[in-house]
Amino acid sequence: MMITRLEPVNGRKYRVYLNDAPAFLLYSGEVSQYRLRENQELDEHTEKEIYSAVLPKRAKLRCMNLLKTMDKTEEQLRQKLRQGEYPEPVIEEALEYVKRYHYVDDFRYARNYIDSRKDTKSRQQICCDLAGRGVAAEVIRQAWEETETVDEAALILRWAEKKHFDPACADPKETQRFYQFLLRKGFSYPDIKKALT
Numbered sequence: 001m002m003i004t005r006l007e008p009v010n011g012r013k014y015r016v017y018l019n020d021a022p023a024f025l026l027y028s029g030e031v032s033q034y035r036l037r038e039n040q041e042l043d044e045h046t047e048k049e050i051y052s053a054v055l056p057k058r059a060k061l062r063c064m065n066l067l068k069t070m071d072k073t074e075e076q077l078r079q080k081l082r083q084g085e086y087p088e089p090v091i092e093e094a095l096e097y098v099k100r101y102h103y104v105d106d107f108r109y110a111r112n113y114i115d116s117r118k119d120t121k122s123r124q125q126i127c128c129d130l131a132g133r134g135v136a137a138e139v140i141r142q143a144w145e146e147t148e149t150v151d152e153a154a155l156i157l158r159w160a161e162k163k164h165f166d167p168a169c170a171d172p173k174e175t176q177r178f179y180q181f182l183l184r185k186g187f188s189y190p191d192i193k194k195a196l197t
Contacts (some may be wrong), residue, residue, distance in 0.1 A: 006031060015085065018042060024055055025085050051090065059086050059094035064103065073106050074099065075134020096169045096184045106135045110143035119158075125186030156187060156195040167196045 005017035013025045016036065026036070034046050042095075062084060063077050074095055081091045098104045112128050117126055123144070130140050160167070165178045182192045 001047060001184050003036055003038055003042050006036060006038050007191050012195050022085065024050065024087055024090075026050070026054070030054065051079050051087070055086060055090045056093045059084075060097050062086075062096045063094050067098070067103050071109055071112065072104060073109050073133045073135055075105055077104060078134070107143060110140055111132075111146060114143055114147050118147065119155065122155070122186035123150060124150060124188070128186065152187060152191055153195040156182060156192055159185070160196065 001018040003016060003018060004020045005015075007015040007017065007022075009015050009025060012027055014028060014031050015025055016023050016031075023083075026034075033162055034050070036042070036046075059081055062081060065075060066072055066080055073197065077095060077098065081094060086094070095104070102108075113130060114126055117129075121129075127140055127144075130143075131137065159165075159182060160178070163178065163181070165174070167175065170178070179189070179192055
């Protein structure tokens with residue numbers, strides 16, 4: 001592989017281009033350590049060391065740092081590593097590492113997410129939120145199966161109380177506005193109508 005370009009990204013990193021394609025980011029100290037130069041062949045030993053030692057170690061540490069402050073889904077970690085321009089095989093290796101030790105677990109994430117939001121959000125909205133975070137539909141379904149049943153009618157009535165909405169006194173415009181609010185929260189029209197009549 002030919003190093004065709006070393007592009008400074010910031011004061012500390014370089015984007016390394018191999019055969020005119022961006023390959024990975026290295027710190028300036030690593031560029032010096034491996035004596036990388038533009039228009040020079042990247043020897044097989046150095047390439048192997050970068051792909052099997054340097055980048056995987058850094059990707060795993062990045063995952064661990066991201067998980068320190070907040071639980072994340074596998075897909076959220078994948079997106080963060082892609083933003084860091086890690087090669088796909090390195091990303092997959094780092095994700096396998098954190099999954100093996102259960103540092104990341106989409107089922108656990110879904111259960112916790114459902115438990116913390118089931119009293120304020122509709123089932124549909126929670127499912128959409130989880131899908132948007134990359135949790136598989138089957139995992140979401142299993143997480144709901146292990147969750148206490150949520151009474152969505154009671155939840156709609158709580159929203160009515162919180163928003164000071166009285167269906168008996170509300171004019172059609174207020175009713176429509178409140179129905180729209182609940183629809184945006186993911187409740188179905190028949191469920192709203194049933195709960196409020």
